[in-house]
Amino acid sequence: MIDNLWFIAVALGPVLLGAAFVYSMMRRRRLTRSEEVGQDAAIQDLYEKPSRRT
Numbered sequence: 001m002i003d004n005l006w007f008i009a010v011a012l013g014p015v016l017l018g019a020a021f022v023y024s025m026m027r028r029r030r031l032t033r034s035e036e037v038g039q040d041a042a043i044q045d046l047y048e049k050p051s052r053r054t
Contacts, residue, residue, distance in 0.1 A: 031039065
């Protein structure tokens with residue numbers, strides 16, 4: 001009985017993990033052009049801002 005349980009865990013574990021990965025990749029939303037521009041501007045702002053840590 002315990003051998004069957006381990007077999008199921010080892011066989012179904014990677015399948016479930018792969019299914020979760022595929023599901024998350026399908027649900028990922030692409031940024032619109034205006035969101036990309038805003039993101040780029042915010043990143044550029046962060047690079048230009050001087051660091052306060054010394």
